[in-house]
Amino acid sequence: MENRETQIKLKNDAQAKCADVDYRALLPMGVDGDFTHKEGDFRVFDRSLCQFKTPYRRRDFYKITLILNKGLLHYADKVIEVKPPTLLFSNPLIPYCWEAQPGEQLGHYCVFTADFLVRNSPGGVIPDLFTKKQTRPVYYLDKQASEKISWIFRQMDQESMSDYTQKEALIYSYVQILIHEASKRKAVEQPHELNHTSHAAARITALFMEMLDRQFPVDIREGLQLKKAADYAEHLSIHVNHLNRALKEVTGKTTSEWLTGRLIQQAQQLLLQTDLNISEIGYALGFEYPSYFNQFFRKVTGRTPASYRVTA
Known part of the structure; x- marks a missing residue:
């Protein structure tokens, strides 16, 4: 709930900074x-x-x-x-x-x-x-x-x-x-000077949040499309360090921190609300091997996916 409220506030703030776009x-x-x-x-x-x-x-x-x-x-x-x-x-x-x-x-x-x-x-x-x-x-x-x-x-x-x-x-x-x-034609590449740094950071942050929202809830049949910070940066046509700086400035969190939070939230929902086995959930969330998913989940939550499913 806190993550969602943070995102809603962030989007409103970012839109206000971006000339009501x-x-x-x-x-x-x-x-x-x-x-x-x-x-x-x-x-x-x-x-x-x-x-x-x-x-x-x-x-x-x-x-x-x-x-x-x-x-x-x-x-x-x-x-x-x-x-x-x-x-x-x-x-x-x-x-x-x-x-x-x-x-x-x-x-x-x-x-x-x-x-x-x-x-x-x-x-x-x-x-x-x-x-x-x-x-x-x-x-x-x-x-x-x-x-x-x-x-x-x-x-x-x-x-x-x-x-x-x-x-x-x-x-x-x-x-x-x-x-x-x-x-037949050459694509237009005519960037205009951005008003100031915070304007650019707000723009990048708002766009990242929209892309992040589009990944969840994950489509189990297709799996997660954008898995790493570098994937988001590539689709935004910026360097991953640029993306991290923008997110840190506006939200106080890095790209990896945002991704980790959403992955854990989605994993917990799938563990509690579906009958998918743990390897299926891990694969849908971008983990090639169940052991990688187990290590990730335990590192963040202190519990294994199996124990969370049983005791949550």
Whole structure:
């Protein structure tokens, strides 16, 4: 309970320091956050709906956006100025926030799942543009390219509502065209000077907390995706020492301390609330061997997982 209250306070404080940027909206989302369960694995939206926000929940969406307004894209390590028209590619593991200038939001975006990409891509491989962690896939467009891409979004929207039996393959072909349009161009790397050090630390801390929240409760079938401090730093495109300094400044704890706390909390819940054996729990939490999990749990709690399960 104390950890959760600390995180809530931290998020509120961090948001206040970051010019009222809402870091709960770091990940791609549609108007209906559960659309993948109702409408399939691909949807197209008009950006005029972006004024509405949905609650933060765990998501596994990929997103392509045509932005026709000025604004700022906030990443952990930089802020990129968006000059319309701009094409943006987003994936679930690189957190970001869009800060728009006042006024109606113009453009289009589509959201889709990893399953959609795997089913339709050659060899079931997700395109590189969605897997590069060190690159911010933001591309400025000229007027001609913008009009072409707007037309593609309209076509995808029409096809997604059609009865054509091969519509998913057709839609993916349009996604491929968008990827090719981006590949013709050089990604924008235009960092803006951050206001001050505490601003940057608050930004990094808020983004880390959002990523940490997305890992738990752990999906037993997939296991923990980000296991070490270095994994989080890599996805934030910063050095692990930079991440540690930011967290220590804002929260008083290091990355490893936050990870240890959440791992123990999750392990205790799985031990008490599930019938999974100890080796299954350890593996789901990123421990290759049961002995490693036992040593970790005992070092932190003073008890073995087996004794905790029996006596807690």
